[in-house]
Amino acid sequence: MLVNEERIFLCKPGRETPGPVLYWMSREQRVRDNWGLLYARILAGTTRPLVVGFCLVQGFLGATLRHYDFMLRGLAQVAEGLGALGIPFVLRLGEPGQEIPRLASELGAGVVVTDFDPLRVKQVWQEQVIQGLSVPLIEVDGHNVVPARRVSDKQEYGARTIRPKIHRLASEFLEEYPELTPPAVPGPEVGLPDWEAVRRALDVDATVGPVDLAAGEDAAHAALAAFVGGRLARYAEDRNDPTKDGTSRLSAYFHFGQLAPQRAALVAAGPGEGSLAFLEESVVRRELAENFCLHNPRYDSLEGAPDWALKTLDAHRGDPRPYLYTPEQFELAATHSRLWNAAQTQLRLSGYMHGYMRMFWAKKILEWSATPEEAHATVVRLNDRYQLDGRDPNGYVGALWSVAGLHDRPWKQRPVYGSIRYMNENGCRRKFKVDAYIATWERAALEAG
Ligand SMILES: Cc1cc2nc3c(=O)[nH]c(=O)nc-3n(C[C@H](O)[C@H](O)[C@H](O)COP(=O)(O)OP(=O)(O)OC[C@H]3O[C@@H](n4cnc5c(N)ncnc54)[C@H](O)[C@@H]3O)c2cc1C
Structure with a gap:
């Protein structure tokens, strides 16, 4: 198995049918280094097409044009990157609970794969999708080096209790990603989304406008390379000084799934003080936050x-x-x-x-x-x-x-x-x-x- 089974969680059991594999992309908005997409590709094997679906919800947790603009710029690159591999990308506007089962049934999908996300709203979407689906739904944790459901089955007290668990399991999970190969069976011709039309259809708060930060996977990899090649060496000393550009500035790329935290950990790992401090923040502290939200439903209160x-x-x-x-x-x-x-x-x-x-x-x-x-x-x-x-x-x-x-x-x-x-x-x-x-x-x- 090319994807560690401990990343995989069966949300809705059932019998797979021979139809296409649908990867419902949600949190991991990238083509490279994406365990969910890789797992969907494995399921497609040599006999089934693979289709990627994304559901764009209006008014998500108070998100503004600033967030939608950045996300859409990244998704446009995802659609092109998938297209180059012969994988169709379908964008739907609406509620996932309706749109994903509808897309699955239009495609005659045999199984649906999706991303792990501990936030309540995402868990509710998953429940709604499960209700509407007649085929299995499988979740893959592509956001954490050590999968959140694996590292601990309870809310951890703090960094000092989760750190040894992560360190113990890191060598098993901090592995290089396999290559995503083009599917053996082509998917349906769907063309690229009409991004201008999508933007016109957006009904979000535009008073908080876009920011001047390059979006998407290529920009995220460039930001990672610039950090690791330069500021990482001084990260341990400079990161607490707001007048110095001493931190990685990767958080938005991680948040929108444009960069895998595991890729950053693989590239930044090393014996220096900077590397150790960066891994403490980007793996231990970040995964402690995932643990908290997964196990405490009152995380935002x-x-x-x-x-x-x-x-x-x-x-x-x-x-x-x-x-x-x-x-x-x-x-x-x-x-x-x-x-x-x-x-x-x-x-x-x-x-x-x-x-x-x-x-x-x-x-x-x-x-x-x-x-x-x-x-x-x-x-x-x-x-x-x-x-x-x-x-x-x-x-x-x-x-x-x-x-x-x-x-x-x-x-x-x-x-x-x-x-x-x-x-x-x-x-x-x-x-x-x-x-x-x-x-x-x-x-x-x-x-x-
Ligand atoms: C009040 C408050 C609000 C915050 N809001 C957010 C938020 O909305 N989104 C967000 O991603 N982070 C948030 N953080 C955590 C942290 O401040 C940011 O992740 C970090 O400043 C982002 O900049 P960077 O990518 O340059 O960080 P770096 O210092 O380069 O760190 C690398 C990565 O480690 C992770 N990280 C760093 N610090 C923390 C931390 N304290 N807890 C958990 N993970 C961490 C992030 O993923 C970050 O991108 C918040 C912290 C506080 C105190």
Whole structure:
């Protein structure tokens, strides 16, 4: 078997029929290094065609034109890459629960393969697709080096408990990908999607506009090569400085499945400090977030936080706030703090806030909101709306880590925070040139009008 069986999960058992194999592409929007697509190709064998279907849903978790634009640019490359291999790509607009069973029945598909995704909305789609399908549905984990269903069957306490499990299994799963070969039997002629028509049909919030970042697999591989060939060596030292371009900037490519995290791990692996730090973030921390969302259905609510954190936040509910802002004031970057406003401006204008600033940004929202519930909701909403890599398990975990101690431990008691870890501007000043960061984003705000 070319795809490790532990990546494969049978969602709907049943008897396969001899019809084409349908790969319902969802989270893994790429042709290369895609375990789900490879598995679908294996099932097609020498006797069946392979068809790739993608269902475009309007208004996904508050996604805006920024996100749809980036995704569609990437999908256009997917369609071409598949076309070059003789694999038809079918794009459907609508709800997967209707569209995927309909497509499967139009094709006379004998089996459907899809991607693993721990988010609730995706699990609901899968359930709906299962209801409508008369053939088996098979899920493949192409997002994690160690498959999320394999690494642990429960919610892990933190990095220290999942790290040894991942390290123990990594050598089994961190393997080179086989080549995707053209199917032996050609699929139906479907032509390329009319991308202009798709864009015209979009009914999404266009007030958050596209960002200037090259999309798609080729751009993702180029970004990975540039990082590994340059900044990786200094990643361990530079990654916490928001004025340095020290991190990989791969999160949007991972989020949209334009790059396999496993490819990044294969290319970046090595004995240096930079490599080790990068693998800790891109494999251990990222897969800890997948574990949390898979096992905690309240991952996007304050209720998903650990008990000690909920208790301490509750005990400090009545503490006077040093400043008090509404969600709208946060969104408009209208606080008293030039540093906080600069971070929000970076997010709004560029679709990317530096990781260190994400922590500071979210913790100050906790400190300056009326309640912890309102603070958490504001963090999630702004993150999902503006961050190009938003609506990701990493984002939901980042929000709960910052606001409510998830995967962290109790710290010294303070007003409002209780024993949640605290951050302030002086801490930032010790780490990096805060005034340079503020100047960059104040200038950008002026230029943007
Ligand atoms: C409040 C808050 C919100 C966040 N929202 C998101 C989000 O919506 N989407 C998102 O992908 N990440 C999110 N993160 C995690 C992290 O900040 C980003 O992944 C990272 O800054 C992206 O930049 P990069 O690709 O250059 O990171 P690098 O430093 O180059 O890291 C490489 C990869 O490791 C992973 N990673 C890095 N830091 C973390 C972390 N703390 N937890 C889990 N995985 C990590 C990411 O996949 C990242 O692309 C959030 C963190 C916080 C505190």
